[in-house]
Amino acid sequence: MAWNQLINHERIKKILQHAIIENRMPGAYCFSGEEGIGKDALAIEFARTVNCYNPIINDKIIDSCGQCKSCRLFDELQHPNLLFITALPSGTAAEGRSDSPLDKLTTSQIDQIKEQLSIKAENPYHQINIPKSNTIKISSIRQIKKKLTLSASHAGRRVVIISKADAMTPEAANAFLKTLEEPHENITIILTTSKQEALLPTIMSRCQLIRCEPLGTSEISQFLIDNYNLDGEKAETVANFARGSLVRAIEFLDDDVQLLRDNVVDMLRVSMKRNTFRIDLMGFIDEIVKEKDKSRVEMALTMLMLWFRDASAYQKTNSESAIIFKDQAEPIIKFTNYFKNDISLAVEAVEESIQLINRNVQLQLIFISLFIKLRNIFLKN
Ligand SMILES: [Zn+2]
Numbered sequence: 523m524a525w526n527q528l529i530n531h532e533r534i535k536k537i538l539q540h541a542i543i544e545n546r547m548p549g550a551y552c553f554s555g556e557e558g559i560g561k562d563a564l565a566i567e568f569a570r571t572v573n574c575y576n577p578i579i580n581d582k583i584i585d586s587c588g589q590c591k592s593c594r595l596f597d598e599l600q601h602p603n604l605l606f607i608t609a610l611p612s613g614t615a616a617e618g619r620s621d622s623p624l625d626k627l628t629t630s631q632i633d634q635i636k637e638q639l640s641i642k643a644e645n646p647y648h649q650i651n652i653p654k655s656n657t658i659k660i661s662s663i664r665q666i667k668k669k670l671t672l673s674a675s676h677a678g679r680r681v682v683i684i685s686k687a688d689a690m691t692p693e694a695a696n697a698f699l700k701t702l703e704e705p706h707e708n709i710t711i712i713l714t715t716s717k718q719e720a721l722l723p724t725i726m727s728r729c730q731l732i733r734c735e736p737l738g739t740s741e742i743s744q745f746l747i748d749n750y751n752l753d754g755e756k757a758e759t760v761a762n763f764a765r766g767s768l769v770r771a772i773e774f775l776d777d778d779v780q781l782l783r784d785n786v787v788d789m790l791r792v793s794m795k796r797n798t799f800r801i802d803l804m805g806f807i808d809e810i811v812k813e814k815d816k817s818r819v820e821m822a823l824t825m826l827m828l829w830f831r832d833a834s835a836y837q838k839t840n841s842e843s844a845i846i847f848k849d850q851a852e853p854i855i856k857f858t859n860y861f862k863n864d865i866s867l868a869v870e871a872v873e874e875s876i877q878l879i880n881r882n883v884q885l886q887l888i889f890i891s892l893f894i895k896l897r898n899i900f901l902k903n
Contacts, residue, residue: 524585525571528563528646529741529768534732538568539584547572547679548730550702550711552687554718555734558769561714562685563646564734568712569604569681570596592678599643605669605682606642607662609655609689610635623661649769650685651817658690663697670706680709687713688720695722702728736766746771759846763828773821782818783825785810787853790826793893794900803893811885819888820879827872833858834865861900871895 525535534553541547553561567586571577574586574593586593595601613626624632631652638650666682684690690698699722702711713729715721743761745768746752752760752775764771773779785806792802810822828847833854835844845851858865875892879885 524588525567528560528567529745530737531560531564531734534564534734536582537732538564539571540582542568542572543579543582543584547710549706549709550713550729551732552713552715552718552721552726552729553732553734554715556736556767557716558647558649558767559734559737560647560768561734562642562683565681565683565712565714566596566599566646568710569601569683572681572710573601573603573676573678592676597643599639601676603676603678603680605666605680606639606685607658607665607683608650608685609652609658610662611652611654612657612659621661623659623665647768647772656689658684658687658694660691660694660697663690663694663701666698666701666711670701670709682709682711684711684713686715688715688717695725699725737768738766739764742768742771750775759848762846779821779825782822783829786822786826787829787850789893790829790896793896807886807889811889814885816879816885819885820876823872823876823879823892827869827876829854830865830868830872834869837865863900867899868896871899
């Protein structure tokens with residue numbers, strides 16, 4: 523990758539490149555913005571450029587050469603000046619002070635982590651997905667300290683990237699704050715987060731905040747045409763769903779997501795039955811929540827929300843062209859003709875339940891209360 527291969531964020535690229543050219547890089551940045559818009563990608567590009575042996579400088583623009591040894595090490599995310607920290611699974615035993623974050627993990631877990639990092643190296647937009655990894659632990663933060671106290675083996679600048687920094691446990695966050703408070707030379711720490719409010723204010727106050735805007739629909743659409751061989755129409759449909767997030771757009775292309783959508787539409791169908799809906803509905807819910815995978819639940823509910831949004835658009839315009847899920851046009855029109863209630867209320871209800879996913883509400887309960895709400899919206903007359 524090079525700067526110009528990263529989508530959008532032109533203003534931020536300029537800020538980062540100027541900082542590198544003028545050698546005025548802060549000790550810590552926080553890249554804040556929605557999930558899936560390329561915050562990690564920007565952070566990696568910064569680290570690559572600042573460490574390149576032969577950077578290409580042209581007026582106010584600086585780019586890595588892509589050829590030198592340092593650049594090649596960055597292609598694998600294996601550069602000794604880079605520390606990439608992400609949420610990892612909890613090990614089986616308690617953590618000791620000297621443990622590496624990998625010490626307590628099984629070989630297959632470590633293999634999964636390596637695999638995910640190598641995909642990330644190839645595609646900086648990849649969302650790292652390691653099962654049961656919800657938190658950044660204190661042992662990962664202690665790695666930073668170790669890294670910073672070792673003398674540099676390479677010229678250049680050491681860069682620590684903490685991806686989804688909001689996942690730090692309270693202990694990890696406090697340990698991190700101590701590290702931030704100590705003076706370090708020739709080091710930049712970059713936090714990336716879509717939940718800036720979840721970070722300690724004392725951490726935030728020590729970081730230069732860079733706000734990353736959502737991506738534009740046309741940029742996402744063009745990326746899908748260039749990289750996923752979609753035709754223009756399909757690319758635009760998917761880009762419309764993505765709400766500014768490239769990662770969300772890519773997820774929509776997954777067959778599994780189509781299946782998930784069909785499942786929630788079936789759930790909606792059984793939940794509208796007059797009598798026996800409970801038993802049928804529980805079967806569906808158990809199936810979706812069995813892995814306790816929050817992102818899967820979020821995807822399922824997002825699909826339902828988009829389906830209702832289509833239905834609501836059709837209800838308002840009476841025009842089939844308002845429907846984005848083209849393959850669902852028939853059931854959507856049928857639903858809209860049958861239920862005369864305001865469908866935008868259903869869109870809101872699903873949006874509210876999506877908000878609950880990350881608030882430690884039991885996943886089954888989210889579905890049950892949502893479908894009861896939907897019954898109240900559609901069946902109350
Ligand atoms: Zn280079």
